[in-house]
Amino acid sequence: MSQETVKLIYQGQTFELPLVTGTEGEKAFDISQLRRKTGLITLDSGYANTGSCTSSITFMDGERGILRYRGIPVEQLAERSSFVETAYLLIHGHLPSRRELTRFSVLLNDHSLVHEDMRSFYSTFPRFSHPMGILSAMVNALRSFYPELQTIEEEIDMTVTRLVSKVRTMAAMSYKISRGHKVVYPRPDLSYCANFLNMMFDTPVRPYVIDQDMVDALNVFWILHADHEQNCSTSTVRMVGSGRVNLYAAISAGIAALWGPLHGGANQAVIEMLKKIHQGDESIDRIIQRAKDKSDPFRLMGFGHRVYKTFDPRARIMKKVCDRLLEKLRLEDPLMDIARELEARALSDSFFVDHNLYPNVDFYSGIVLRAMGIPTNMFTVMFAIGRLPGWIAQWKESMDDPSWRLARPRQIYVGPPETAYVPMNEREDREPGPIHRPGE
Numbered sequence: 001m002s003q004e005t006v007k008l009i010y011q012g013q014t015f016e017l018p019l020v021t022g023t024e025g026e027k028a029f030d031i032s033q034l035r036r037k038t039g040l041i042t043l044d045s046g047y048a049n050t051g052s053c054t055s056s057i058t059f060m061d062g063e064r065g066i067l068r069y070r071g072i073p074v075e076q077l078a079e080r081s082s083f084v085e086t087a088y089l090l091i092h093g094h095l096p097s098r099r100e101l102t103r104f105s106v107l108l109n110d111h112s113l114v115h116e117d118m119r120s121f122y123s124t125f126p127r128f129s130h131p132m133g134i135l136s137a138m139v140n141a142l143r144s145f146y147p148e149l150q151t152i153e154e155e156i157d158m159t160v161t162r163l164v165s166k167v168r169t170m171a172a173m174s175y176k177i178s179r180g181h182k183v184v185y186p187r188p189d190l191s192y193c194a195n196f197l198n199m200m201f202d203t204p205v206r207p208y209v210i211d212q213d214m215v216d217a218l219n220v221f222w223i224l225h226a227d228h229e230q231n232c233s234t235s236t237v238r239m240v241g242s243g244r245v246n247l248y249a250a251i252s253a254g255i256a257a258l259w260g261p262l263h264g265g266a267n268q269a270v271i272e273m274l275k276k277i278h279q280g281d282e283s284i285d286r287i288i289q290r291a292k293d294k295s296d297p298f299r300l301m302g303f304g305h306r307v308y309k310t311f312d313p314r315a316r317i318m319k320k321v322c323d324r325l326l327e328k329l330r331l332e333d334p335l336m337d338i339a340r341e342l343e344a345r346a347l348s349d350s351f352f353v354d355h356n357l358y359p360n361v362d363f364y365s366g367i368v369l370r371a372m373g374i375p376t377n378m379f380t381v382m383f384a385i386g387r388l389p390g391w392i393a394q395w396k397e398s399m400d401d402p403s404w405r406l407a408r409p410r411q412i413y414v415g416p417p418e419t420a421y422v423p424m425n426e427r428e429d430r431e432p433g434p435i436h437r438p439g440e
Ligand SMILES: CC(C)(COP(=O)(O)OP(=O)(O)OC[C@H]1O[C@@H](n2cnc3c(N)ncnc32)[C@H](O)[C@@H]1OP(=O)(O)O)[C@@H](O)C(=O)NCCC(=O)NCCS
Pocket: 046, 261, 262, 263, 264, 266, 291, 292, 298, 299, 300, 301, 302, 303, 304, 305, 306, 307, 355, 357, 360, 361, 362
């Protein structure tokens, strides 16, 4: 902590708040003693100005478009690493040695099967259930099948590895069951990414041929999603975890938070928007106009970010992956042409320029997933598998942090002042709404 302070003058009294400086010079003033000393709290809707923790996992600079995991630029990891290695880096804090990586890969393989009894759960979900709801419920259910062992480091290691491995199997399993197809088991000879694609697309009548370009694209997709510091779902994992629930429950809450269209659900929303333009239900002109119209709640999906006020560095990489994959597979996706045109139109429009609205990672990621054959309703599940190492790393960091406390924000109450209870026969007789009964 530096010697610098911030002075707060309130009711004629001056209070000094200590300044905290991060590795990259980012500054915050520490308000942990604020209420005790001044009686005041801070009010910050959406926490846009609030740091909830110090962290040594991910650094991002939204003004300069920088993203680093444990200090390593995401561009280098996307170019040279694998998803499994990046997961290790995030969870354990350093790049693995060759032997550490081998051990991690062996453990991921050993833990990749899912308890057979869990399959019966899948078949009881209504047929058109969203896979994110299913995944969140199933991850929570894992706790009953694999009680968490948290007493020694090695056991936490096992729980964490089990989760990284099984979530991938469970995601592929939910897809197979939703299609009414036979579940494909993981294979020990395949890498993490290749195994996932095989579990998704192999069938008894048409064996899946592993395509290295697809595997490489999936590796990059998952690396780019692996962590993003204190976003909505990660903060949820930390907040739920702060009550000291088990890891499965905290991750299950993170999955639920990711589901929303303003967060992880944006990749699905982008494709739906591009499809509408393709089908003629919308036009690029109208979409741009609607996004600018304050009376219309519509937003240009895949554009804008709470932190990035320039290009999201992941979006640049994702666009390249997208171009490369479509070219190598000689695939022509009309949605890609629409996306390119929409991007160009938005970036030359003063509304988007003045609001610092640039494409985010979700703008092109849906097209990459489509090229792999991933169905649209599985897009956010793909994001969740990628984000898992980040959630785990952040949960682990919070568990190990001696200054970590139960997360419990305050509020400013603006409701009625103290009001006496009114007996039923003295209350105003108001018209209730209709009762809708199932089947009516
Ligand atoms: C990501 C997002 C929720 C961040 O929002 P935020 O930081 O809370 O920003 P705000 O909602 O305060 O918006 C700031 C301004 O930009 C505008 N804006 C932000 N994103 C916009 C978008 N995608 N389309 C149109 N306008 C947008 C808002 O209307 C607002 O304008 P105003 O200041 O004139 O009222 C927002 O950009 C968004 O909804 N994007 C689309 C969904 C998406 O792609 N999400 C994935 C994120 S990785």
